[in-house]
Amino acid sequence: MHELSIAMAVIDQVRDAVPDDRVESLTLRIGELVAVVPEALDFSFGLAAEGTLLAGARLVIETVDGEAHCDGCGRDTPTGMPPVLWCGDCERPLTLLAGRELEIVRVVVADEGPDGAAVGDTARDTTRDEETSHVPHR
Numbered sequence: 001m002h003e004l005s006i007a008m009a010v011i012d013q014v015r016d017a018v019p020d021d022r023v024e025s026l027t028l029r030i031g032e033l034v035a036v037v038p039e040a041l042d043f044s045f046g047l048a049a050e051g052t053l054l055a056g057a058r059l060v061i062e063t064v065d066g067e068a069h070c071d072g073c074g075r076d077t078p079t080g081m082p083p084v085l086w087c088g089d090c091e092r093p094l095t096l097l098a099g100r101e102l103e104i105v106r107v108v109v110a111d112e113g114p115d116g117a118a119v120g121d122t123a124r125d126t127t128r129d130e131e132t133s134h135v136p137h138r
């Protein structure tokens with residue numbers, strides 16, 4: 001199952017990035033052409049996160065529409081899904097601009113809990129913006 005392998009790759013990457021923190025939520029940016037069913041990914045993520053520090057984390061999925069450019073007439077056009085990468089006007093292939101993204105854009109980690117940082121440290125930022133990282137996928 002496509003979504004399960006993506007969920008497992010995402011979890012691996014997050015665990016590498018924040019090995020000791022419980023993850024509260026994580027945001028993924030996924031292109032239309034990756035053809036992920038958000039509900040299936042959410043479900044797979046829940047299963048794959050079981051027993052890890054990502055268990056119970058909220059998954060936020062941002063989708064990116066597929067878009068392609070024609071060098072012939074210079075127009076940018078939505079690819080649709082399944083994608084059409086051919087300019088009907090110029091009879092030539094289009095260059096894909098967007099739609100193949102599969103990136104972790106944000107990881108929010110939880111407070112350390114009762115034994116964590118001193119109370120009153122109100123300015124402590126529990127949000128970490130990871131460098132956008134690409135998840136390997138086919």
Ligand SMILES: [Zn+2]
Pocket residue numbers: 070071072073074075087088089090091
């Ligand atoms: Zn064209």
